[in-house]
Amino acid sequence: MHTILAKKQLSPNVTRLDVLAPRIAEIKKPGQFVILRAREGDERIPLTIADADPTQGTIALVIQAVGKSTREIVAMEVCDAIRDISGPLGHPTELISSGRALCVGGGVGTAVVHPIAKALHAQGVQVTSVIGGRAKEWVIFEEELNRLGEVIVCTDDGSHGRKGFVTDAAKEVLEAGGIDVVYAVGPVPMMRAVANLTRPFGVHTIVSLNPVMVDGTGMCGGCRVDVGGETKFACVDGPEFDGHQVDFDLLADRLQTYREFEQRANACADGQCRIRR
Amino acid sequence: MSTISAKERMQIARQLMPEQEGLQRSGNFKEVNLGFSEQLAVLEAQRCLQCKDAKCIRGCPVQVNIPRFIQFITNGDLAGAAKSLASDNALPCISGRVCPQEEQCEGSCIRGAKGQPVAIGYLERFVADWALNQGSAAQEEAPAPTGKKVAVIGAGPAGLTAAGELAKKGHDVTIYEALHKPGGVLVYGIPEFRLPKKIVAAEVDRLTKAGVKIECNVVIGRTYTIPELQAQFDALFIANGAGLPVFMNVPGENFKGVYAANEYLTRVNLMEAYDAESANTPVLIGQRVAVVGGGNVAMDAVRTAKRLGAEKAMIVYRRTKEEMPARAEEIHHAAQEGVDFQLLVAPLEVVGDEKRWVTGLKCQRMELGEPDASGRRKPQPVAGSEFVLDCDVVVVAIGTKSNPLLTATCPELKLNKWGNIETDENGMTSLPGVFAGGDIVRGAATVILAMGDGKNAAQAIDRYLKTA
Ligand SMILES: Cc1cc2nc3c(=O)[nH]c(=O)nc-3n(C[C@H](O)[C@H](O)[C@H](O)COP(=O)(O)OP(=O)(O)OC[C@H]3O[C@@H](n4cnc5c(N)ncnc54)[C@H](O)[C@@H]3O)c2cc1C
Ligand SMILES: Cc1cc2nc3c(=O)[nH]c(=O)nc-3n(C[C@H](O)[C@H](O)[C@H](O)COP(=O)(O)OP(=O)(O)OC[C@H]3O[C@@H](n4cnc5c(N)ncnc54)[C@H](O)[C@@H]3O)c2cc1C
Ligand code: SF4
Ligand code: SF4
Ligand code: FES
Numbered sequence: 001m002h003t004i005l006a007k008k009q010l011s012p013n014v015t016r017l018d019v020l021a022p023r024i025a026e027i028k029k030p031g032q033f034v035i036l037r038a039r040e041g042d043e044r045i046p047l048t049i050a051d052a053d054p055t056q057g058t059i060a061l062v063i064q065a066v067g068k069s070t071r072e073i074v075a076m077e078v079c080d081a082i083r084d085i086s087g088p089l090g091h092p093t094e095l096i097s098s099g100r101a102l103c104v105g106g107g108v109g110t111a112v113v114h115p116i117a118k119a120l121h122a123q124g125v126q127v128t129s130v131i132g133g134r135a136k137e138w139v140i141f142e143e144e145l146n147r148l149g150e151v152i153v154c155t156d157d158g159s160h161g162r163k164g165f166v167t168d169a170a171k172e173v174l175e176a177g178g179i180d181v182v183y184a185v186g187p188v189p190m191m192r193a194v195a196n197l198t199r200p201f202g203v204h205t206i207v208s209l210n211p212v213m214v215d216g217t218g219m220c221g222g223c224r225v226d227v228g229g230e231t232k233f234a235c236v237d238g239p240e241f242d243g244h245q246v247d248f249d250l251l252a253d254r255l256q257t258y259r260e261f262e263q264r265a266n267a268c269a270d271g272q273c274r275i276r277r
Numbered sequence: 278m279s280t281i282s283a284k285e286r287m288q289i290a291r292q293l294m295p296e297q298e299g300l301q302r303s304g305n306f307k308e309v310n311l312g313f314s315e316q317l318a319v320l321e322a323q324r325c326l327q328c329k330d331a332k333c334i335r336g337c338p339v340q341v342n343i344p345r346f347i348q349f350i351t352n353g354d355l356a357g358a359a360k361s362l363a364s365d366n367a368l369p370c371i372s373g374r375v376c377p378q379e380e381q382c383e384g385s386c387i388r389g390a391k392g393q394p395v396a397i398g399y400l401e402r403f404v405a406d407w408a409l410n411q412g413s414a415a416q417e418e419a420p421a422p423t424g425k426k427v428a429v430i431g432a433g434p435a436g437l438t439a440a441g442e443l444a445k446k447g448h449d450v451t452i453y454e455a456l457h458k459p460g461g462v463l464v465y466g467i468p469e470f471r472l473p474k475k476i477v478a479a480e481v482d483r484l485t486k487a488g489v490k491i492e493c494n495v496v497i498g499r500t501y502t503i504p505e506l507q508a509q510f511d512a513l514f515i516a517n518g519a520g521l522p523v524f525m526n527v528p529g530e531n532f533k534g535v536y537a538a539n540e541y542l543t544r545v546n547l548m549e550a551y552d553a554e555s556a557n558t559p560v561l562i563g564q565r566v567a568v569v570g571g572g573n574v575a576m577d578a579v580r581t582a583k584r585l586g587a588e589k590a591m592i593v594y595r596r597t598k599e600e601m602p603a604r605a606e607e608i609h610h611a612a613q614e615g616v617d618f619q620l621l622v623a624p625l626e627v628v629g630d631e632k633r634w635v636t637g638l639k640c641q642r643m644e645l646g647e648p649d650a651s652g653r654r655k656p657q658p659v660a661g662s663e664f665v666l667d668c669d670v671v672v673v674a675i676g677t678k679s680n681p682l683l684t685a686t687c688p689e690l691k692l693n694k695w696g697n698i699e700t701d702e703n704g705m706t707s708l709p710g711v712f713a714g715g716d717i718v719r720g721a722a723t724v725i726l727a728m729g730d731g732k733n734a735a736q737a738i739d740r741y742l743k744t745a
Contacts (some may be wrong), residue, residue: 023500037457041549043557044457069557084457086494214543214558217455217496218680219465219520221537230525231531236682250531253633257533258559 001037001081005058010140011130011133014064014108015074016050021085022057030115031093031143031240034059035216037084038076043069045234046213048112049088059085062140089216090239091131094206097123100182103145104170104194105131106186107138112208113185114141121148123238128152128179130169132186136160145169167193176203184243188252195243205243209234212258226250245258281323291393292321299613303583306469306551310374313403315355322350325395328387333397336385339372339729341365343382343397343427350400354480359408362401367438367732370409370476370724373402375467377604381725409479414537418486420447425742428453428510430683433461434724435516435715437484438731439738443514444487446739451510452484453495456631458547461518463724465547466539468577470584471607474546503711511745512710512738515698516731519716525569525673529627534635535560538570538674540576541681545581563670565589567638567694570623570674571601576608578672579616590616593666595623595643595656608736619666621645621656639664677721696721704730710745712738 006018024034033048045206051060064069076082093116101120105113110131117127127149136159145151152169155163162169167190173179174197182205184194191207198205209235211223220235225234226247232238278601294313296302302309313321325347333343342365349656362369378384378398386394425448429436432454440450458464460477485491495501497517506513524530524539541560544550548558566582568575571594574602592611595600597620601608612618621643628637642662645654679696691699691707697720698713706713716729718723 027500041557043548084494086455086457086496087499089496089499201403214540214548215456215465217520218521218682220543221539222540224524224531227532232522254531254533258562 001083001155002085003081004076004078005056007076007078010062010111011214013066013139014062014111014138014140016111017061017063017073017076018053018056018058018059019061019082019085020190021059022054024085024087025052025057025059025249026054028052028088029092030095030119032088032090033216033239034061034085034087035089035206035213036061036067036082036086038073038082040083042083042086044214044216045069045073046089046210046216047117048208050111051115051118062108063107086216089235091237093119093183093240095119095123095243096125096181098125100126100128102119102170102173102179102182103127103129103166104166104184104190105129105141105181106131106190108140109184109186109190109208110139110141110145114144116183116185117145117148128173130154130166130173132166132190133160165193166190167197170194171197174198174203179203182243183207188248188255191243191246192248192252195246195248199244202226206240207243207246208240209238209246209251211254283326284334286323286326286603286606289320292317292399294396294399300615301581302470303614306584309470310399310402312406313399315403315407316383318350318400318403319353321396321400322347324388325351326387330431332385332387333382333395336380336488337382338723338725339366339732341382341401347395347397347400347405350404355407356411357405358404359411362404363408366401366728367441368434368480369401369405370480370730371434371463372714372728373398373400373405374472374476375604376725379605383636393454406541409476410684420445422449423742424448425449425511426451426509427512427514427738427742428506429514430506431455431515431517431715431717432459432460432481432491432493433516433518433715433727433733434463435518435727436461436514437480438728439514439516439714439735440489440731441484441737442732442735444484444489446735448739448742450488451490451492453497453501453518454491454493455496456547457493459491459493462520466574466577468546468581469544469551470564470580471577492494498683498686503683503708505689507708507711511539511742513712514716514731514734515683515706515711515713515717515737516727517680517683517717519677519679519697519721521678522673523676523678524558525624525675527626529629529635532627532629532635532671533632534629534669535601535627535671535673536561536674538568538574539677541578541672542574542581545585551581551584560585561670563668565591566666566670566672567591567593567619567668568668568672568674569593569638570676571596571603572674572676573603573607575672575674576603576611578674580607580611580614582670582672583614583616587670589668591619591666591668592616592621593619593624593638593640595621596645596654597621600653622666623656623658625663628665635669635671637667639663639665639673677716679717679720703740704734705741710741
C-alpha cells in the first residue's frame, strides 16, 4: 500500500500527488514511469515519475484527469492509499552531459519534461524551457523550471506569457541557434509538430510516447509503436524515442481504440454494447 | 485391496468427465469440467492395471507414481492418495487440469494401446480437489530455519513450485513478481473456465502460510537488478517466463482491433474484463473474431471471444486439426462450443476501413506438402486462393519469445541464440548460485515442465546452499 502524503491542484484538471514508494523514490531516473492500480479491480494506469524525495520516500505523480480511472485517482485524498505501484519502468532519458538543451512541455507533459530539465541542469547543461497551456491557470511547473534556466510561457489566449503555440516560441529558440538537443513531451499533435519543426534544423529530438499500456513489462504488446519502420514496445524499449522516427499518426490512431469504440457503442441503435469495461 | 479381476477391470469403460453443456457454457466463464464424483473416480481407478513396469510414469515429466495414487483411490483412501500425489507433484489441482495428458501420462498408458487410456488427469484433479476442500490438511511441521535466503523471480508455476520446495527445506524465500498478482500464465493467460482463479489463489495462500514472502509489483531488471539480489540472497531462481508476444509481421497489424493473445487474455483474465459488472479495464467485443494460431493460447482466446459475446469466433490455422499443438480436450471443447475452424488457411494481411478499424483478414488457402526434416508436412500456399475473412477483431496467437527485460540488464547471464537462459544439468546458470527454469530456459513449454524445473532447481539450490 502506498499512502498519499500530499495533494495539490496544479491546474483546473491536473493534480499532483506525493505518494509513499521508497524503493522507487531511491532509484528512479528521469524519464521513467510507474504503473499503478488505485484499488482492487481497477485499471493499470501508467504515470511518469514527476519528482522524487528519497529522504521522505515519496514520488510525485502529476495526473491529468481525462477518463474514469484518472478521475478516480485524483479524487483520492491525503492518507488514502494506492494499492499497487510497479516500477520504475522504462528506460531513463538519454541525457547530454554538456551544451544546450531545449525542453518543450505541453499541458501535463510539462510535468514529464521537468525531471529531465532538472537532471540536465544538474549535469551542467544549459536549459531553455518552452511550456504552454490553454490559459494562465493551465500552466504548470513554471516556477520549478524557472530555477533551472530560461522559461518561455505560451498560452492559447495570451492570458500569460506569449500568445500562441509552444512551437512558435521553440522555433525562435532554434533559429537563434546553439541548441544541441530537444526534449518534447505533451499531447501527440504537439510532439508531432515539434518533431516536424526540428527536423530541418537537424537537431536530435526526443519525445515521450504514451500509448495504452497494460503490464508495462513487454508481455502484452498493447503499447506497440512504430519507430523508424520497426515495431517497438514503448513500455520496455521506450517510452522515449527519436521524434524524427516516430509514426505519430499510428500512435494517435491507436490511442482512439477505446474512446471511439465507446462512442460507436453509445450511438448504436440497438443499444448492444460492443466494449466491456 | 479391491478384489476385482483383471478381466473385470478391462471391461470398465473410461468414465466421462461431467461437463457444462456446450452451448450453455459458451455463454459463461465458469469451469467447463465439473469434476468426477467419488463413485466415478473409483470406477475409473479400477481400470488401472497397476502395471509393474508402469509406462505412464515415464510419460509424466515429473514422474508421478501414478499406479500408487490410483491404488489408494481404488481402496477408498483419498487421504492416502492425496499424500502420495503431493509427494511427487506440488500443484496437482493445476496439472490435472492443464497437462497435455494425451501426449504424456495417458499417451503412455498401456490401456491406450487397445482402447482408451486410464483418465489419469481427471483422477489427479479429483484427488487434488478433494484435498483442497479438506482445507489445510495435516499441517506439516515447520522445518528448522537454515538461515539461508533465496530469491525467486517470477510467480508462475516454476517460481511457485521452487518457492514451496525451498520453504519446506527451511530456507527463507522471497518471490518477486512483476504483476500485481502471483500466478504467471495461470492467472493472466489460462482462462477461468479452464483453471479457476481460486485454485491458484489457494496454492499461493498455502505458500504464504508456509512462510514464503511474495512481493508483487517488483520488476527485476528495473526495481532491483540481479547483482543487487545476489548481494542480498544466498541463491536466486529466475523463472520469469517467456512472455514476449510474436506478431505476424503482415500489413495492417497495428489497426485498431488487432490484439496479441497475451493482451487480449490479460485484459479478460488478470484485469477481469470477463466480469462486465465490476471490470474497469476495457476489451473490444468483436462480433466476428478471428484468432490466428492452433495452440492452447489460440484455443483459450477463441473460446474467450465466444464467451464475451462474439457471434462468430474463428480459428485460423495453416495446417489441419491433427497438427494443432493444443491439448486434444481444448480443441474438442472449442468445437463443441461452436468455434469455427478455418483450417489450411494462412493470413496475409489485416484489412481495415478508412479509420483503420479491422474489417477483415486477407488469407490464403494452404495444402500440406511433403514431410520436412521434423516429419511434419509443411503447408504450402495454393496459388490464386486468396480470400477475405470478415472480422472486426483479430487475435494473434502464434507464439512467444523470451522477454529480454531482465536478461538485458544482466549481461553476465549466458543466453542461447533465442535469448533463453542457458543452464547446466542442475538448472544453474553461468552465474554461480543463480538458477533458472521454466519457459525462460525452455522457450514456451508447459506448466508441468515449468513445475518440474522449479522442483529440480529447489533440490539443486538446497545442495548448493549446503556446500556454499
Ligand atoms: C509512459 C506513460 C506515461 C504517462 N504519464 C502521464 C503523466 O505523468 N500524467 C498523466 O496525466 N498522464 C500520463 N499518461 C497518460 C495516462 O496514462 C492516461 O491518461 C490514462 O491511462 C487514461 O486513463 P483513464 O481511464 O483515466 O482514461 P480513459 O477513459 O482510458 O481515456 C480517456 C481519454 O484519454 C485517452 N487515453 C487513454 N489512454 C491514454 C494514454 N495512455 N495516453 C493519452 N491518452 C490516453 C483516451 O483515448 C480517451 O480519449 C502516461 C501514459 C504513458 C503510457
Ligand atoms: C494462454 C496460455 C495457455 C496455456 N495453456 C497451457 C496448458 O493448457 N497446458 C500447459 O501445460 N501449458 C500451457 N501454457 C504454457 C504454460 O502456461 C507455460 O509453459 C508456463 O506457465 C511457464 O511457467 P513459468 O513459471 O516458466 O512462467 P510464467 O507462467 O510465464 O510466469 C512468469 C512470471 O514471472 C513474472 N515476470 C516476468 N518478468 C519478470 C521480471 N522481470 N521480474 C519479476 N517478475 C517477472 C511474470 O509476470 C509471471 O508472473 C499456456 C500458456 C498460455 C499463454
Ligand atoms: S503431472 Fe501431468 S503428466 Fe504427470 S501424471 Fe499428472 S497429469 Fe499426467
Ligand atoms: S500404464 Fe495405465 S494401466 Fe498401467 S499403471 Fe499406468 S495408468 Fe495404470
Ligand atoms: S504495456 Fe504490455 S508490452 Fe508494453
